[in-house]
Amino acid sequence: MRKLLLLTLLPLYLWADAHLFVFHRFNDTRHLSTNTSIATLRAEFEYLKKNNYEVVSLKRLQKALQSGEEISDKWVVLTIDDSFKSFYKNGLPLFKEYNYPFTLFVYVQGTVDHYGDFMTWDQIKETSKYGEIGFHSFGHPHLVSLSNPAIYQDTKKGLDIMQKELGYTPKYYAYPYGEYDDRVRAQLEPFSFDLIINQNAGAVDKDSAAHDLDRTALTGENNIKVKLRTRTMPTEWISPKAWPKNGKISTLKATLPKEIKRVEYYISGYGWKSATVNSGKLVVNIDKKLKMNRTRIFLKSGNRQSSIILVKGK
Ligand SMILES: [Zn+2]
DSSP, X not given: OHHHHHHHHHHHHHTOOBEXXXXXXXXXXXXXXXXXXXXXXXXXXXXXXXXXXXXXXXXXXXXXXXXXXXXXXXXXXXXXEXXXXXXXXXXXXXXXXXXXXXXXEEOHHHHHTTOTTBOOHHXXXXXXXXXXXXXXXXXXXXXXXXXXXXXXXXXXXXXXXXXXXXXXXXXXXXOXXXXXXXXXXXHHGGGOOSEEEOOOSOOBOTTSOTTSBOOXXXXXXXXXXXXXXXXXXXXXXXXXXXXXXXXXXXXEEEEOOTTOOEEXXXXXTTEEEEEEOBTTEEEEEEEEEOOOSEEEEEEXXXXXXXXXXXXXXX
């Protein structure tokens, strides 16, 4: 009886996850790895519409996280990084047609220095009538390679320019390249962002940290249906938490929800493997040199997933 009751309640808990997605370029076939065709975007929007997903703004999500209210499993948040002209030209009209809110994360130097592919301030202002504007750094640096003062300076410089150009300071930050660690995150704290967003594929629930929200890339083919299946797996990463100094993972350690007995884990360059979890403790002896300077570690149990990125600094 008790077991049956638990099984009935379980899906309610498992499904209360919102999904954050990130796009970059639209109908720009010069850069296929970061491109989304308009045909694909339309198919994705149609999928969301037909299946009663509610596209909400980051502001709405932030309000829910702040108040601790339950997050709807039908919520989807759409974001665009880098403020490329191809969003303004090709993507924005479709967002307007579907009346979907979005957040555009601006790479400030691209606009300041008039790099060919980037929107002008006037285009960004026009865009802000339809969506929110976030901050994606001044110079799009590899933050993990920067000193603490350099991270502070890049952030301050970019925010000051946005305040001057737009008349306000954005409250949402998205890491360039999705690269960060605890040290990088700590350098952003003085700026009091409401939300800080990474690029670790996953989902968001009411207990997700406002300064470390998972976001999944949507590029290439229409695979939104598969990506919407991902559920949160609250994970406390114990080791490694940043790029290990000797470039070697000795032990993979994390604390997971107690009901998880087994996970699949993935380390870039080494593929998927399986491990048992004892009372929520995952401890695996790895003893391997990292092969990639950007290494991702994924943990998966059914549809539940969490991930971390380890980036080699200078
Ligand atoms: Zn970027």
